[in-house]
Amino acid sequence: xxxxxxxxxxSACGLKWPPERIEPDGYLCPDCGKWQTQxxxxxxxxxxxxxxxxxxxxDRARFLSLSPGxxxxxxxxxxxxxxxxxxxxxxxxxxxxxxxxxxxxxxLGAWEVDGVRVEFLDDTRNxxxxxxxxxxxxxxLKALQLGMREISxxxxxxxxxxxxxxxxxxxxxAHIWVPAAIPKGKLLQLVAYGARVYLVNGxxxxxxxIGLEMAMKHGWYNRNTGFNPLTIEGKKSAAYDIFLALRGSxxxxxxxxxxxxxxxAGLHKGxxxxxxxxxxxxxxxxxxxxxERGDAVCRYVRTGKFEYVPATTIADSISAGAPRxxxxxxxxxxxxxxxxVAVSDESIxxxxxxxxxxxxxxVEPAAAASLAGYLKxxxxxxxxxxxxxxxxxxxxxxxxxxxLERWAERPPSRTAEEWRxxxxxxxxxxxx
Ligand SMILES: [Zn+2]
Numbered sequence: 001x002x003x004x005x006x007x008x009x010x011s012a013c014g015l016k017w018p019p020e021r022i023e024p025d026g027y028l029c030p031d032c033g034k035w036q037t038q039x040x041x042x043x044x045x046x047x048x049x050x051x052x053x054x055x056x057x058x059d060r061a062r063f064l065s066l067s068p069g070x071x072x073x074x075x076x077x078x079x080x081x082x083x084x085x086x087x088x089x090x091x092x093x094x095x096x097x098x099x100x101x102x103x104x105x106x107x108l109g110a111w112e113v114d115g116v117r118v119e120f121l122d123d124t125r126n127x128x129x130x131x132x133x134x135x136x137x138x139x140x141l142k143a144l145q146l147g148m149r150e151i152s153x154x155x156x157x158x159x160x161x162x163x164x165x166x167x168x169x170x171x172x173x174a175h176i177w178v179p180a181a182i183p184k185g186k187l188l189q190l191v192a193y194g195a196r197v198y199l200v201n202g203x204x205x206x207x208x209x210i211g212l213e214m215a216m217k218h219g220w221y222n223r224n225t226g227f228n229p230l231t232i233e234g235k236k237s238a239a240y241d242i243f244l245a246l247r248g249s250x251x252x253x254x255x256x257x258x259x260x261x262x263x264x265a266g267l268h269k270g271x272x273x274x275x276x277x278x279x280x281x282x283x284x285x286x287x288x289x290x291x292e293r294g295d296a297v298c299r300y301v302r303t304g305k306f307e308y309v310p311a312t313t314i315a316d317s318i319s320a321g322a323p324r325x326x327x328x329x330x331x332x333x334x335x336x337x338x339x340x341v342a343v344s345d346e347s348i349x350x351x352x353x354x355x356x357x358x359x360x361x362x363v364e365p366a367a368a369a370s371l372a373g374y375l376k377x378x379x380x381x382x383x384x385x386x387x388x389x390x391x392x393x394x395x396x397x398x399x400x401x402x403x404l405e406r407w408a409e410r411p412p413s414r415t416a417e418e419w420r421x422x423x424x425x426x427x428x429x430x431x432x
Contacts, residue, residue: 006079008045011328024146027227037209038308040326045229047079051276058277064248068241069103101137108245111359120391129396132162135234140166142230143221153223154211156204156316157186158395163223164195177211179203183316183400205322226262226325235263239270251284251390255370258288258297259318261329268332286338289373294319297329298340314345314403317366317395343372353407362397
């Protein structure tokens with residue numbers, strides 16, 4: 001009998017594994033797990049708890065009094081365990097340390113898009129400016145409890161910067177593998193946090209593979225997204241935060257920027273769990289939004305086949321030719337009666353501009369893809385106008401200045417005298 005309050009369940013063969021069989025250096029199913037270059041992972045593990053017993057002790061009103069952005073307030077739903085052997089999952093980690101990672105209290109917002117109210121979850125103001133902090137924090141806390149001081153991550157940028165920032169705060173070492181073409185803001189962020197940065201001449205898929213290989217070889221804890229089950233688990237906090245911020249009601253449909261499929265799988269896990277706990281009855285419908293230049297999940301859902309095509313989208317955070325969490329993402333879509341949509345890079349940039357001009361939020365292209373997907377649904381008349389809709393804004397726009405420069409042109413510069421003259425000529429003109 002395992003002394004842990006959770007177990008690992010294979011998403012492919014269904015076998016269940018106690019934590020002592022997986023941790024500290026196992027990640028995929030010991031029986032059927034397989035990692036191959038440029039292929040989705042097989043036998044990805046999912047973490048499960050004793051839902052029947054949790055449900056019996058669940059008090060909905062008390063749960064709804066918790067604050068969004070503080071995962072440790074529902075501690076029995078996280079796969080942590082104190083080194084001191086107590087049952088409290090976050091024991092051994094100072095409360096003040098946890099509180100320093102609290103997410104902003106006002107992440108849920110709304111605005112009118114062509115006369116229709118649309119809600120959004122704003123993850124641009126997390127510690128390092130992205131949704132990835134949700135996963136990185138859980139992984140880093142697990143590493144602390146396992147006594148592992150070095151963590152490796154392969155990333156298009158955000159997962160790496162997120163891990164680097166959180167490691168900086170916790171005094172851990174981050175080894176980050178990124179494509180050499182990483183957006184400038186993200187690279188500077190990585191270096192600023194003091195991470196060990198390995199630029200890979202190749203795409204994200206190449207960075208994923210070499211990062212995994214080196215982590216295994218050197219015995220670093222691995223935060224590769226989709227590979228480490230805690231990366232999926234960490235992202236479920238978004239579902240809880242939406243539930244808590246909306247006081248127990250949920251959107252009907254959520255537009256999710258999708259690359260590797262981990263955000264989709266994590267969000268689904270959270271909503272699924274809320275239902276297992278008896279807190280909700282229906283899961284929101286999830287929509288995977290991808291770029292036409294990186295649409296592996298859309299193609300897989302349509303054809304049932306995976307085919308490797310390199311991704312070339314400007315939305316680097318959702319640029320994955322081989323989505324590592326493809327099968328779980330597809331399952332999330334199946335179980336929520338979900339849909340997929342691929343949008344052009346041009347429409348993503350137009351959506352980025354629109355979000356900035358209409359909400360004051362500067363989001364990165366991948367985040368803006370959620371609005372682009374929503375607008376495409378509306379244009380194609382695929383959306384019930386009364387459906388309560390939520391968009392995920394997953395990363396800050398200043399991380400990728402080159403994308404911004406595609407539409408935010410530098411204004412001309414003039415002397416004060418020239419400006420004075422120009423504006424006085426203009427106002428004179430206006431009087432005529
Ligand atoms: Zn398996």
